[in-house]
Amino acid sequence: MTDHGFDPAARLRDREANDLRRDLAPAERVAARSRIATDPQNEPPTFDGDELSIFAANNYLGLADHERVQAAATEAAREVGTGAGASRLVTGDTPAHRALERELAETRRTERALAFSSGYAANVGTIAALNPDVIFSDELNHASIVDGCRLAGAETVVYDHCDPADLRRKMGERNRSGSVEESWLVVTDSVFSMDGDVAPLSAICDAVEEFGAWLMVDEAHATGLYTAGGGVVQREGLSDRVHVQLGTLSKALASQGGYVAGSQPLVEHLVNAARSFVFSTGLAPPAAGAAREALRVARESDRRDRLWSNVERLREGLEATGFEVWGDTQILPVIVGDRSATMALDECLREHGVLAPGIRPPTVPEGTSRIRVAPMATHTDEEIDRCLDAFRTAGRELDLV
Template identity: 65%
Template sequence: MTRVSMPPSTNENRESDTTAMTSFTRMEDRGFDLENRRSTLEERELKRTLSPVDRVAERGYFAAASGSELPVLDADEALVFGSNNYLGLTADQRVQDAARQAAATVGTGAGASRLVTGDTMVHRDLERLLAETKSAERALAFPSGYAANVGTITALEPDVIFSDELNHASLIDGCRLSNAEAVVYEHRNVPDLRSKLEARSESASEADESWLIVTDTVFSMDGTVAPLVSICDLAEEFGAWVMVDEAHATGLYVDGGGVVQAEGLEDRVQIQMGTLSKALASQGGYVAGSNALIECLVNDARSFVFSTGLTPPAAATASEALHLARHTDARERLWENVSHLRDGLETMGFDVPGDSQILPVIVGERTGALALAAGLRERGIVAPAIRPPSVPEGTSRLRVTPLATHDQADIVACLEAFRTVGDELGLL
């Protein structure tokens, strides 16, 4: 048998091995100091926690943050004034039945990208109804509103994007990923947008640059509404396209449409985006526009091409919710509650700006907003505090959103809690 002889161990070899091991053990940690990040968030009062609830509706039982442990629900039910479930349709029997039927008939998931085998008749029915509601040639459903915005902007590949400074993060990220030159204009400031367009027009190196103006229609933290008519006027004057995010408007305006429909701008806005996860009580996003636009997105929007399709139950839920938004009194009940709550808060002396169903109660400093939210929570009202970096320093607020399914007693209870806590904190 042949033996393999090993070189004799020497002091020199042992020293070399020791040096290597010491070098390895002394290697600088190149990971992430997550504990320090968490401590910093806590010190700055920016740490957020998850607080589960037993159901998504106008009232529910909440549980305190529990980390990885099983949450324990509170004994008392709370009124929810912080949800985007504006029409209260998540608990509607007809909407729930549509989800059950789709799951039983089509399946619980799409199973693949829409371009492979994940395209179903449920998806097509939803897109037909969305296109009809938005007065567009076609619509396309995405797995999320975030995916719809990022996928659309990057697929278009604009040269220059003019973006409202308070646009949603998904629009901002779409601008970044598109590699376009982003020009930010002051919130809802039409003269500033004009000056930015004029400056770019004067300095444009190429006459055939593609320009896109992007804006939310209803801004989620301020409750303000974009001046769409003036934006469309400027877009036509300078040859730009307009893309709007109707996430917080879809289902709430004329015939279940958004601000575009309320102002009759369907022929002047080239790209109408929205979500299915707010007033339409489901999950996902959509884009409505021309046949050419949708064909472009089907082929070039990476967030559509490389994502499993929207689940059939989610598509069916959104279809039924949109039908109810169009053909019931849900929208009227919502706006009645909004008017009652806004009038009551302003009469007390709270500052409630905006023009939509989102009522931002401005407090100022984050400590005051957190104290107001905590005081309301103790009295059975859930209205979340919004503070920097979600909003600018000095403008911390409570974001209050009544639902169509709140009754008058619920609105009164909310107002009474605001008055009691506001007086205790010296805010009134």
């Protein structure tokens, strides 16, 4: 009999053979230190052994266990409920959502903001709802942007990473060959999650404006870390030149969800046309409450300064040890090159009490395997020193430095 089914076990074996198999590793808590369990499959995780210093989280400001943020989540659950209960177009639109969106819009210096159930949903929903004829996308944009381009069904032109000259050249080529009535959308991350570098947004704005296109910037890894809790767009003073500002609530804002900020007509259009918003239950009110309070803490406290101080100490120490460190943000890619050596360093760091993940192809290009180090504002001087000591010891044991 013909078999039209699937064989997940065979697919897993193929991944194993190609050294691409991943496993879950539950953390006991979200903090600068935690115990990590091996993948328990369908059993409860068992946490034993010592705590590890966590240099792997996107909880950049260390707000996931902040008492004000936790209290805000509790209050939203008590006042509104633990879940939105429906799409926000039905009964799932609550005061918690609207309060969060008002403060996001104020921070992003836009007319309005809209919260989605995740940053991924915000990206795919927004790009598809804009329905551009042509999308110009940075070659290292996040997977959610790539999938948004696919869902939009638009012709996608990939330009060289962080290269506004190549963007301008490709827009010029399209301008000569395409229809004058085409709608164009340029999409870029502001901070790139694997290389830790920053898009040259001012120069990209210049190119976009030259051709009358629209610009969408994903601030997932920048939200909350710059001017008054904003992102790179705010740091560079470009709020009035970026048509669509997008980000996540699950990294520096220590919650869950995503958002889009822009003009009133843009947001109203998304409310009606973004399928990942229209046909999805609204963001859980406790997540909205937590994100709103985290944004306030980010704007009012010295946590951003403490984060950047930790970043500087780590970068200087890693480079002094002999490691090559890319980027210029809170994401510190320690380049090893060989994938086997990278995963050996990952394991050796764990043995010395530090969790910092090895990243290998296909996530990054062949020959650029790396350890992705992500410090938090809540890491103490002792924990930074522990991380540097672990890298020194592991690097020498593996003959990498």
